[in-house]
Amino acid sequence: MSLEKYDYISEIENVKSSWKLKVRVLSIWKMMYELQMIVMDEKCDKIGAVVKQALCPDFEKDLEVGAVFMISRFGVGDNKGKYPVYMHKLKLNFYRNTSLRRVCSFYGPKNAFQFMPFSQVWDKKDHPNLLIDLIGRIVDCGDLKPYEKEDGGEGKRLNIEIEDADNLKLKCTWWDEYAQQMHDFIDGNKNGGPVVLIIQFGKIKYWKASSSQGAGQLSSKVQSVHDDFLTMPKMTIGEVIDATKPAICVVLATITSVEERPGWNYISCRKCKKKVVKKSAFDLESIEESVGKNDEDDGKLYCSKCKGVASSVVPSYKVQVRVQDGSDTTSFVMFDREVTKLLRMSAVQLIEKQIEEGDEDTLPGVFKTLEEKRILFMINVSSYNIDTVYQVYTVTKISNDPSIMAEFDNNQPGDDDQDDDHGGDFEKAGNSNTGFLTLKDVTSYTGDSSNALEATSETAASPLKCPVDAVEDDGIGENSSTKKKMFVPVKIEK
Structure with a gap:
């Protein structure tokens, strides 16, 4: 039996639409008018994909983080929006006739992290749409506290501090479901050792002397042990x-x-x-x-x-x-x-x-x-x-x-x-x-x-x-x- 042929993300161009990709879904999130995701091929290249709101019922039930799909009959467009899904010049657009077929084989890693040293986070203030990966040990964590949202509802926030291998620290604030998720994990852990935190696809936002990560809604500041x-x-x-x-x-x-x-x-x-x-x-x-x-x-x-x-x-x-x-x-x-x-x-x-x-x-x-x-x-x-x-x-x-x-x-x-x-x-x-x-x-x-x-x-x-x-x-x-x-x-x- 002959092996199925497919393309790689590095080969994609927007001059034609007859592409076929085998990708793993790394992350999915919902925006107001669309569903967005980041996918990765077997060469560890990544690209963003978009499903418009009207098509979400057709695809949302099948899409799953970590699952591998063969995708064809999709569109390829320039990634020039105000809020690009991923820092790639192109993005994938799902159509009503887009084929999404789940497969088992994938000759690539489950995740392909590209950890950024904390020392470089501050240097990325001119790239507000850059998605970054961070790893650090939690060295301080506060209590889960309520706050009032702009719509009058009540949200939750959690202050933490993480430290990287160079002894640089990020002081962070987590909001809402991310705050609750982190708090519940720490609350339920009983074995008394350190927690190593991986943040994937964090988006940096800066104001005054602070930065924040859009993915986890972190507000951060770098402090050196040096x-x-x-x-x-x-x-x-x-x-x-x-x-x-x-x-x-x-x-x-x-x-x-x-x-x-x-x-x-x-x-x-x-x-x-x-x-x-x-x-x-x-x-x-x-x-x-x-x-x-x-x-x-x-x-x-x-x-x-x-x-x-x-x-x-x-x-x-x-x-x-x-x-x-x-x-x-x-x-x-x-x-x-x-x-x-x-x-x-x-x-x-x-x-x-x-x-x-x-x-x-x-x-x-x-x-x-x-x-x-x-x-x-x-x-x-x-x-x-x-x-x-x-x-x-x-x-x-x-x-x-x-x-x-x-x-x-x-x-x-x-x-x-x-x-x-x-x-x-x-x-x-x-x-x-x-x-x-x-x-x-x-x-x-x-x-x-x-x-x-x-x-x-x-x-x-x-x-x-x-x-x-x-x-x-x-x-x-x-x-x-x-x-x-x-x-x-x-x-x-x-």
Whole structure:
């Protein structure tokens, strides 16, 4: 039996109409007067196609994202409209007699992503109709919030922040069904790892200093980790210890050891990462409307930031390390986001590993890998540190990017005595198994507030190193507000 012959998108011209294409449907969406889609052939070339409103009943029931079709008797027109379907000079027009036949074979990928580095997004402000693909790790996510639409109806929006392999960030706002879809996914994920987000066919729109993605209705702004660390005040450990005013500063230092006391994990609210406590330890006056004034313990755990019962809890890192540079030594405390970034495993995963190995009562050996690592620490020198001469400083962010550390070194005055032997110990972002180095937290957990101790693998088998009501109030909620963590890839398409 002879193979069926067909053409490729690269061969299409608008000088004739006797074309036959075998394509996979990548995306379908409805406009006011037509149905639009993007299709791809076996050579991974893409083109837009349009079905006019009057013909939608004839084709809409058969079209499906991911399905492969043999298409013939269609029109080919110039793609010169105000809102082109895809950045191709031509587009396909469906007619009443267009043949649409579903087939099984397709010698090409399911998707052919062309991921754009975040650094190039801003450069595309003069191409408002360009559709782009982005991939990034969700590092922050807010709550689902209502807003009033222009027609008087109520919509929903969700703020998120994603980070690419170069540590560049996009601050985004998702609207309506995309906001709900993202929120529901994050809400239903229980395994405590990071979420990798793929945005396909995002359309960029710019106003003022922001950009937005039309496909997901994202409003975005690029922010560089490079700028974060090289524009903040630089200090040595000696200068930090001698500080007389509160400050956020950057210190380049080497970890010499991980301190066993005061332990390495605590039980946190999954939603905001704040420590949870028993009712008797709670500030009842601030939440008397939601909790009540009775201070007797009721077996539930409470979150002061969320002002009520913690609907779900999860172990989180709190690791105190001893650090040094050429000027002095001191202690830094790192929380869940930073420690997970360095160890490349969540606290839940490490606890489960300890249980499997029957070694629950000792400091995990993986912490030894942190010793002799040279890192850029962004720390908070608080009023409490200064007033009480308390020399344990909270880390708010870290970077081990060799290029950033090298530039920091070159701009750092008086650091000639510092040890440079470990300047290249860490892989650059993007060399980890997931393609990203930074692991941060993601947000908006809502659940049954009456079930504070949800029975999951994360909570049932979580050996605490100290009672939950004895965990030090470390301000983790302030440093990672309304965030939680996931590990599952999610794809949002137009």
